[in-house]
Amino acid sequence: MEILLAVAVAVLTTCGVFLVLRARTFPVLLGLTLLSYAVNLFLFASGRLRIDAPPLIGAGAIFADPLPQALVLTAIVIGFGMSAYLAMLALRALAASGSDRVDVRPEP
Amino acid sequence: MIAHAPILPILIPFVAALLQLARENQRWQRGVGLLASVLLLSATLWLLWLADDGVLRVYALGGWPAPFGIVLVVDRLAAAMSVLVASLALPALLYATAGFDARGRHFQPLFQLQLMGLLGAFLTGDLFNLFVFFEVMLLASYALLAHAGGLARTRAGIAYVVLNLLGSSVFLIALGLLYGALGTLNLADLAQRLALDGHDRALARLACALLIAVFALKAGLLPLSFWLPAAYGAAGAPVAALFAVMTKVGIVAILRLQAVALAPAMPDLLAGWLTTLALATVAFAALGVLAATRLRALAAWLILLSAGTLLLTPAPASEAASAAAIYYSLHSTLAGAALFLIAGVVGTAEDAEDTEDAGEPCRRADAPVDGLVRARWIGPAFLIVAATLAGLPPFSGFIAKLMLLSALRETPAGAAIWLGILAAGFLTMIVLTREGCRLFLKNRAPAERPPAPIAWQKTTATVLLAAAGPLLALLAPPLSAYAERAARQLHAPGAYVAGVLGAPTPGTRPENRQ
Numbered sequence: 076m077e078i079l080l081a082v083a084v085a086v087l088t089t090c091g092v093f094l095v096l097r098a099r100t101f102p103v104l105l106g107l108t109l110l111s112y113a114v115n116l117f118l119f120a121s122g123r124l125r126i127d128a129p130p131l132i133g134a135g136a137i138f139a140d141p142l143p144q145a146l147v148l149t150a151i152v153i154g155f156g157m158s159a160y161l162a163m164l165a166l167r168a169l170a171a172s173g174s175d176r177v178d179v180r181p182e183p
Numbered sequence: 184m185i186a187h188a189p190i191l192p193i194l195i196p197f198v199a200a201l202l203q204l205a206r207e208n209q210r211w212q213r214g215v216g217l218l219a220s221v222l223l224l225s226a227t228l229w230l231l232w233l234a235d236d237g238v239l240r241v242y243a244l245g246g247w248p249a250p251f252g253i254v255l256v257v258d259r260l261a262a263a264m265s266v267l268v269a270s271l272a273l274p275a276l277l278y279a280t281a282g283f284d285a286r287g288r289h290f291q292p293l294f295q296l297q298l299m300g301l302l303g304a305f306l307t308g309d310l311f312n313l314f315v316f317f318e319v320m321l322l323a324s325y326a327l328l329a330h331a332g333g334l335a336r337t338r339a340g341i342a343y344v345v346l347n348l349l350g351s352s353v354f355l356i357a358l359g360l361l362y363g364a365l366g367t368l369n370l371a372d373l374a375q376r377l378a379l380d381g382h383d384r385a386l387a388r389l390a391c392a393l394l395i396a397v398f399a400l401k402a403g404l405l406p407l408s409f410w411l412p413a414a415y416g417a418a419g420a421p422v423a424a425l426f427a428v429m430t431k432v433g434i435v436a437i438l439r440l441q442a443v444a445l446a447p448a449m450p451d452l453l454a455g456w457l458t459t460l461a462l463a464t465v466a467f468a469a470l471g472v473l474a475a476t477r478l479r480a481l482a483a484w485l486i487l488l489s490a491g492t493l494l495l496t497p498a499p500a501s502e503a504a505s506a507a508a509i510y511y512s513l514h515s516t517l518a519g520a521a522l523f524l525i526a527g528v529v530g531t532a533e534d535a536e537d538t539e540d541a542g543e544p545c546r547r548a549d550a551p552v553d554g555l556v557r558a559r560w561i562g563p564a565f566l567i568v569a570a571t572l573a574g575l576p577p578f579s580g581f582i583a584k585l586m587l588l589s590a591l592r593e594t595p596a597g598a599a600i601w602l603g604i605l606a607a608g609f610l611t612m613i614v615l616t617r618e619g620c621r622l623f624l625k626n627r628a629p630a631e632r633p634p635a636p637i638a639w640q641k642t643t644a645t646v647l648l649a650a651a652g653p654l655l656a657l658l659a660p661p662l663s664a665y666a667e668r669a670a671r672q673l674h675a676p677g678a679y680v681a682g683v684l685g686a687p688t689p690g691t692r693p694e695n696r697q
Contacts, residue, residue, distance in 0.1 A: 095349065100341065107348050114355045121363035143362065146311060150355055153318045157351070160325055161344050167329075168337045177341055 087113035100165035234262035239682030256308035259669035281638035297323035339417035360390035371683035377448035401433030415483035420527020424520035464491030489515035503590035505670035521648035569615035571652030579655035
């Protein structure tokens with residue numbers, strides 16, 4: 076379980092970083108999304124991994140830590156809003172300049 | 184009422200934004216925005232006065248006590264920064280009501296939401312809550328940066344958004360590591376557990392280093408500062424003026440984390456590298472100031488210069504350095520914002536129409552400026568702001584630098600810091616003199632069109648902010664004494680931890696509890 080999660084976080088982070096470094100808006104957006112998936116998995120694991128345990132204290136003998144789940148929920152919502160805004164901004168830049176590069180300055 | 188004072192600076196802008204969203208009527212939105220800003224200023228001044236009794240005011244949201252619930256913590260530093268935000272917001276908003284807010288939708292509610300994020304980031308005592316307020320502040324700033332369009336603004340916006348999204352990811356990773364290692368995200372609880380044994384020291388240290396890196400990205404420390412001049416230089420004048428306080432959020436976060444959690448538990452985390460990088464930032468920004476060809480870009484580089492100067496203060500972790508940092512941030516924010524507003528007025532006149540030219544490439548420094556409005560006040564206002572920013576004697580810049588230099592003289596890098604700051608100040612003076620000559624003396628070309636009159640809102644806002652330089656200098660004795668008291672409170676981490684973890688529910692005051 077731990078190894079599976081660690082590998083998933085590693086692969087997602089690698090792909091995310093690779094895509095962000097492409098410096099074109101669409102790959103960057105995908106890369107940021109993958110990175111946020113990796114971050115969410117990582118946050119989730121910070122409360123330790125327990126199988127078949129409800130995130131409720133008192134519901135049973137074993138329980139999962141509910142706080143990281145709340146943190147992940149917040150992070151998902153915020154990350155989603157940010158990605159949507161970035162997509163809009165990228166479309167606007169594409170429409171205005173015809174280029175999807177992140178880093179090019181306009182020709183003088 | 185007094186028990187609920189800490190939440191007021193967050194509630195006022197939030198309610199104002201909701202009211203403004205309810206009716207999309209320009210006069211209504213402007214009225215609500217200005218009224219809310221005046222209310223905010225009075226509320227934060229009241230908070231400043233309350234906080235000066237030295238009692239830590241802890242506000243437990245929802246009545247949940249500290250390590251479990253989220254708390255807002257008001258000490259002298261947080262109150263001073265809230266007043267700074269509020270006193271910057273009022274002129275910036277007044278300037279925007281002259282017409283900038285109408286050139287796109289939702290400027291007014293976004294402005295209020297940005298204020299809410301800024302104030303929340305200064306007031307919160309919980310690291311995850313700090314992340315949330317950072318995001319509120321950033322989301323509003325993304326939209327404000329792109330306000331009123333233009334390709335340059337959109338491009339600067341993309342780079343700014345991508346970089347800050349990466350920063351947010353790193354922030355979350357740091358929070359996950361901290362929670363995994365220590366089991367808490369409350370700053371006071373964190374400080375307490377860091378000092379005890381029984382946790383993974385390497386993991387906690389890594390998490391703290393990542394946190395510092397994220398705050399350094401917001402503050403503009405050198406390898407992470409390339410976005411700052413581009414974004415600030417592209418934003419519209421009132422937006423850029425408000426952004427002037429955003430770097431201070433990162434710096435205050437570093438100061439507080441260092442004073443409360445790091446200094447007792449791992450005092451060597453910032454040693455060595457932070458001061459070196461801050462000095463490099465100062466040198467980099469000074470070169471940028473020298474190379475800037477437009478007043479707006481110059482103002483952006485000066486913001487970076489002040490951020491670099493401020494980043495020299497956390498590493499020594501001394502009361503004198505922190506006191507100097509507090510006074511310096513008051514001075515540099517207000518003066519930097521004033522220069523942005525002046526650049527807005529001059530830029531508007533440069534284009535002879537109200538386009539706030541963002542998409543235009545750099546103007547050559549020696550090109551004559553047609554149709555610059557010869558308003559009587561703009562020359563003296565520029566002179567005062569320039570003298571303040573360059574650190575010349577009668578104004579607040581001189582006092583701020585004096586405090587900073589005398590506080591940092593005894594530190595190991597003292598000589599290098601003196602050399603760097605004084606050389607940067609000298610370069611600033613040269614460049615501001617050059618700009619003043621270009622804009623106000625050399626410009627003899629006759630206007631093709633009659634110059635547009637400057638709206639009274641712009642005049643009032645700019646003069647108010649420009650007056651901050653002399654005013655802060657006149658008020659220097661009480662202000663620097665307050666900054667010293669704030670620094671003393673900041674560097675008493677034991678009192679902070681005890682004050683927060685014994686947090687009462689709202690309705691009982693801290694001193695009644697004992």
